[in-house]
Amino acid sequence: MSDRQLANSQLGSLEYDPAPESAAIAKLKPSYGLFIDGEFSDAASHGQFATINPANEETLSMVAQANAVDVDRAVVSARHAYDKVWSKTTGAQRSKYLFRIARLIQERSRELAVVETLDNGKPIRESRDVDIPLAAAHFFYYAGWADKLDHAGFGPNPKPLGVAGQIIPWNFPLLMAAWKLAPALAAGNTCVLKPAETTPLSALVLAEILQQAELPLGVVNIVTGDGSTGAALVDHPDVDKIAFTGSTEVGRMIQQRTAASHKHLTLELGGKGANIVFDDAPIDEMIEGIIDGIFFNQGHVCCAGSRLLVQESVADEVLRRLVRRVEQLRVGDPLDKNTDVGAINSAAQLLRIRELTAFGESEGATRYTSSCELPQKGYWFAPTVFADVAQSHRIAREEIFGPVLSVLTFRTPEEAVAKANNTNYGLACGIWSEKGSRTLWVAERLRAGVIWANTYNRFDPTSPFGGMRESGFGREGGRHGLEAYLNV
Amino acid sequence: MSDARLDVRKTYKLLINGAYPRSESGRSYEVTSAKGAFLANVAQGSRKDVRDAVSAARAAQAKWWNATAYNRGQVIYRLAEMAESRRDELAEHVALAEGVNVRTSQKKVSASIDRIVWYAGWTDKVAQVLGGTNPVAGPFFNFSIPVPSGVVGVVGVQESLEGFVEAIMAPLCVGNTVVALASETRPTPAVLLGEMTSASDFPAGVLNIVTGLTSELAPVLAAHEDVDGLDICGVTRDAADELAVLGAGSIKRVFRPRENETDSSLRRLRAFVETSTVWHTIGQ
Numbered sequence: 001m002s003d004r005q006l007a008n009s010q011l012g013s014l015e016y017d018p019a020p021e022s023a024a025i026a027k028l029k030p031s032y033g034l035f036i037d038g039e040f041s042d043a044a045s046h047g048q049f050a051t052i053n054p055a056n057e058e059t060l061s062m063v064a065q066a067n068a069v070d071v072d073r074a075v076v077s078a079r080h081a082y083d084k085v086w087s088k089t090t091g092a093q094r095s096k097y098l099f100r101i102a103r104l105i106q107e108r109s110r111e112l113a114v115v116e117t118l119d120n121g122k123p124i125r126e127s128r129d130v131d132i133p134l135a136a137a138h139f140f141y142y143a144g145w146a147d148k149l150d151h152a153g154f155g156p157n158p159k160p161l162g163v164a165g166q167i168i169p170w171n172f173p174l175l176m177a178a179w180k181l182a183p184a185l186a187a188g189n190t191c192v193l194k195p196a197e198t199t200p201l202s203a204l205v206l207a208e209i210l211q212q213a214e215l216p217l218g219v220v221n222i223v224t225g226d227g228s229t230g231a232a233l234v235d236h237p238d239v240d241k242i243a244f245t246g247s248t249e250v251g252r253m254i255q256q257r258t259a260a261s262h263k264h265l266t267l268e269l270g271g272k273g274a275n276i277v278f279d280d281a282p283i284d285e286m287i288e289g290i291i292d293g294i295f296f297n298q299g300h301v302c303c304a305g306s307r308l309l310v311q312e313s314v315a316d317e318v319l320r321r322l323v324r325r326v327e328q329l330r331v332g333d334p335l336d337k338n339t340d341v342g343a344i345n346s347a348a349q350l351l352r353i354r355e356l357t358a359f360g361e362s363e364g365a366t367r368y369t370s371s372c373e374l375p376q377k378g379y380w381f382a383p384t385v386f387a388d389v390a391q392s393h394r395i396a397r398e399e400i401f402g403p404v405l406s407v408l409t410f411r412t413p414e415e416a417v418a419k420a421n422n423t424n425y426g427l428a429c430g431i432w433s434e435k436g437s438r439t440l441w442v443a444e445r446l447r448a449g450v451i452w453a454n455t456y457n458r459f460d461p462t463s464p465f466g467g468m469r470e471s472g473f474g475r476e477g478g479r480h481g482l483e484a485y486l487n488v
Numbered sequence: 489m490s491d492a493r494l495d496v497r498k499t500y501k502l503l504i505n506g507a508y509p510r511s512e513s514g515r516s517y518e519v520t521s522a523k524g525a526f527l528a529n530v531a532q533g534s535r536k537d538v539r540d541a542v543s544a545a546r547a548a549q550a551k552w553w554n555a556t557a558y559n560r561g562q563v564i565y566r567l568a569e570m571a572e573s574r575r576d577e578l579a580e581h582v583a584l585a586e587g588v589n590v591r592t593s594q595k596k597v598s599a600s601i602d603r604i605v606w607y608a609g610w611t612d613k614v615a616q617v618l619g620g621t622n623p624v625a626g627p628f629f630n631f632s633i634p635v636p637s638g639v640v641g642v643v644g645v646q647e648s649l650e651g652f653v654e655a656i657m658a659p660l661c662v663g664n665t666v667v668a669l670a671s672e673t674r675p676t677p678a679v680l681l682g683e684m685t686s687a688s689d690f691p692a693g694v695l696n697i698v699t700g701l702t703s704e705l706a707p708v709l710a711a712h713e714d715v716d717g718l719d720i721c722g723v724t725r726d727a728a729d730e731l732a733v734l735g736a737g738s739i740k741r742v743f744r745p746r747e748n749e750t751d752s753s754l755r756r757l758r759a760f761v762e763t764s765t766v767w768h769t770i771g772q
Contacts, residue, residue, distance in 0.1 A: 137625070153617065155754070248739070255736035260729035267739065424738075426762075436768075443766050445550075447638075453768040460624035464632050468762045469716065470739045475763050478622055480632065488755065 038217030081218030091147030098143030121343030141461035142182035160188035162240035170196035266474025271427030274420035275305030281432035293456035303428035353402035426468030505544035506692025522587025533700035548693030557612035585674035636663035638716035645722035658756035
């Protein structure tokens with residue numbers, strides 16, 4: 001009897017009927033323009049591209065492809081809004097606009113969740129319970145800072161930077177837009193936001209929300225497009241600040257291109273998070289935490305716990321429980337409220353995951369892949385665990401950004417710390433132990449910007465998030481997040 | 489023949505891992521006073537010396553950071569005591585190097601020593617000023633603390649003592665270790681200060697000083713993959729641009745001067761710290 005059959009026979013009466021959310025709730029339009037100076041307009045070239053649903057490869061909508069001319073128009077609009085309006089708007093007024101935006105995100109949260117799931121492929125359970133509520137919470141949090149900047153610890157009357165160019169990834173489209181826009185606007189900057197090529201839609205719904213909130217024209221401009229659009233924004237001479245979330249490879253290029261300029265820069269880049277399990281950790285919570293750490297959002301998470309470090313004495317048991325739990329993950333229709341793991345965001349990302357997992361096998365790791373059935377159309381990858389992984393393996397060193405976990409073992413806390421830090425990244429780590437003093441001892445020695453103890457993948461607007469080393473610099477969230485948008 | 493005593497001339501050497509070696513290349517160069525008179529022979533550090541200094545700094549970093557903040561403050565304050573007792577010697581070198589009169593140079597030395605004292609007092613306050621607890625919406629205790637970036641490279645502070653003190657003390661007091669390139673033309677006050685660290689309980693490798701040609705050594709430091717942060721306040725704008733681009737290769741934190749900035753000291757303290765945030769569950 002296979003593990004899956006075993007799981008099904010034990011849980012046979014717990015099979016779930018489909019519980020799909022309606023795609024019609026998204027109210028998508030056939031096409032979207034660029035959002036510049038408060039209104040939607042065509043790209044200068046009239047170019048468009050299709051944004052598709054990765055779960056079935058159907059076109060959702062056509063979106064404008066911005067080129068350097070459009071980016072310039074957006075920056076001019078942002079500069080004008082900064083000079084004429086936003087820099088003269090009091091902190092209290094800015095605060096109230098942000099509160100309005102937060103409320104409107106809550107009002108339209110069901111629609112936004114469906115849009116996000118259609119465009120990204122993530123389970124509706126996650127977009128509904130994590131992405132959208134956190135996006136609203138982020139605007140609520142920074143709304144309160146806009147008129148309290150004197151008390152933020154950067155000296156009296158800290159000044160904004162001016163026009164911020166913000167480039168965001170496809171893994172948490174609306175949430176990343178909120179992480180970028182909310183602190184920038186609270187601090188008094190105006191913005192040009194560039195959503196990811198494969199997930200532009202929720203940002204365009206957000207543009208409608210900004211109109212509803214009557215945010216002054218040009219304070220936020222949204223330019224959709226591919227990498228060339230982002231490059232035009234990075235290179236634009238009248239941008240004062242670049243904030244980028246994405247791969248270390250692109251982040252490095254952006255730092256090189258802005259290093260000799262006046263532009264301020266913050267980078268939130270890749271990671272290869274270690275999730276460290278000690279033998280005294282409560283096993284049920286820990287298994288759920290490991291699963292959440294790597295399979296949340298299909299593993300498309302820069303801080304994913306993609307390297308599991310297990311203490312040798314419990315390694316066999318943890319692996320056995322883990323493989324069994326992976327078999328039980330429900331993979332499929334992202335709009336189904338019971339789905340645990342949705343679609344891979346794009347064909348390109350699926351290819352990368354396949355390539356790296358092939359290396360996992362050829363380099364000698366032992367592969368366990370869920371026997372779940374995958375849909376015929378769309379981009380899918382079954383949850384996978386690799387055991388017997390060595391630190392030198394590519395699957396232990398490179399960010400896979402997919403539902404793939406590498407399991408390594410350790411004997412002592414010193415060894416766990418050494419292995420966890422044996423990476424150029426430094427974004428996030430997890431520690432599982434009931435012993436508080438050991439947890440703090442390990443936390444003190446991990447070179448990571450975020451450390452979760454007995455939990456994983458938690459986010460909160462009050463909690464600074466960001467990396468060390470090649471995971472980037474600057475923080476998003478909390479009082480620290482304001483520093484990225486103030487001239488301090 | 490005159491009975492005047494022949495003076496004993498000192499060669500100014502590198503400071504790497506708590507020792508004072510000549511350059512592994514065997515090279516040295518002549519440094520003159522501001523007025524052009526011979527001042528001293530100074531070790532002309534090589535690329536290899538820079539790499540050795542980075543290795544020493546990396547090896548020393550965990551120990552320096554894992555010392556208590558109180559202890560780091562004591563060590564840095566001790567350096568101020570050492571400098572105070574040798575202030576005349578420092579003032580003489582600053583005067584010769586910068587071509588200022590002794591009164592002015594004494595003022596500069598006083599300001600430098602006072603600055604060391606200022607930073608000594610910061611070691612156990614930074615965490616409270618830059619860190620804190622975060623009221624997350626859930627059953628978690630969540631706190632953020634500033635932790636050092638790691639190894640910081642300081643490049644070519646031309647002003648001989650005050651600027652050098654500022655550039656090394658800010659990263660040191662928050663727990664980084666430092667590889668500093670002394671001013672190419674005015675290195676002796678920095679070397680003297682480096683000598684004083686040996687009598688101040690600085691662990692070996694915490695502060696490393698390499699003398700030599702900035703144009704040869706700075707790119708090595710800026711491009712070194714095991715250097716986490718870079719202070720390039722001391723070089724010209726064009727040179728700093730080049731170093732900043734090199735530093736981007738390994739996503740370094742780069743500290744540069746800003747126009748119309750009167751006091752950059754708090755920005756310096758923040759420049760080479762990382763915010764580390766820990767979530768811990770709360771439950772029974």
